[in-house]
Amino acid sequence: TGAAQGLGAGIARYLHAAGARLLLLDRDADRLAEIVSACPGAVSAVVDLADASATQRALAEVVTEPVDTLIHNAAILRMEPLEDVTLAAFQATLNVGIQAGFQLVKALWPAMKTRGGALVFVSSRSGIEGFADETAYCATKHALEGFSKSLALEGEPYGILSVTVTPGMYMHTPMSETNYPPELREKWVDPIELAPAFAFLATRPLHLSGQRLDAWALSRPDAAPRPDAARRTESPPTEPAP
Template identity: 35%
Template structure:
């Protein structure tokens, strides 16, 4: 039984993409479990709202900018745990994907997590401490969705890179895992999948018969950070209703 108020008492959790969706749900859940949260988002308004709600420290940064990402990652230290949740998608086919959109997706979805892990791991190693990282990927890392060429590449790259991180940082006591959600009903996704005709084919591939809520993904993220997952390292964890096996 998880103690809602003390599981992460005395610990700190850095969450990127904390202004909305899964990142927001993760920041809220971490705070409820007793953690001090450091929240990163490009939206100052979202961060102000979150800070008023849970009393977290906030850092505003556009993670598409490598220097801004590096500065935020350094300013956030020291923290006990890291959740890389910031990400977005652009719908373009293989024939239509532009260099600009490909580079933007790789910058935010793949390069920014690398930068944050680098700064986090360096700080933990210098302090002689272990830790845990969760990189929020997607079922798109496993599946070649049409019109998601760059997005699938960015998430597939994140999963592969996370396995390297787990291999290299594990001996330093730092675990690195991914979570790979299916369609999750963030505010944007609710609008995108509100049409029953559009959502029906996708739901037909989900044995549990519904899309995910952000809070359900946050629960898995917090589990992977916790001591309950002390021997889980290098995992890509589907949180997808069984989509991957249909």
């Protein structure tokens, strides 16, 4: 999900080059069409994951065979103080992050129980810490962390991996262009540099299930998989969280 730009687009391009068959979801029709054009053979659906009914219809239409790996990357991040957050905006953030994640897993779970699979949820430091002006985003990422851990336990008997992945490095994305101050923009990298981590997790390393992993560390040559909590020194807690 969130395949039309940023990290989602980087992952899609990398996995396509590695020979994966792709099912790409995003609400931005034009940008999604560009990614599909760059990834011949990919199946796609334009859908607003904040809309539960639209999400259900899209899944019923495009999920026509078992899916081996889910990468739930879509998210909404609006940097604004609590008094400016509307109920509609708060709900939309939760819907895209956790409600859609639930719907996606529910759709894929029956087939994964018979053949195994990988569930990969993109998280961030906001999934384990709190940040000012990120009430909705932090709530969503915290929910994803608990959701993934529960799925890891339920999926263990069936060979289903469930992990959360934090970028671990500042990325150049439309979201970061909006929210990152100039000093962080000097540090950001192309999202495709984090994509090897997701390709590795698609191989279903079941011993890592239930963990929170660092995509940047996992994507480095000869990197040993390790919990994300082992490296928490990228920035002070007042900065937007990668």
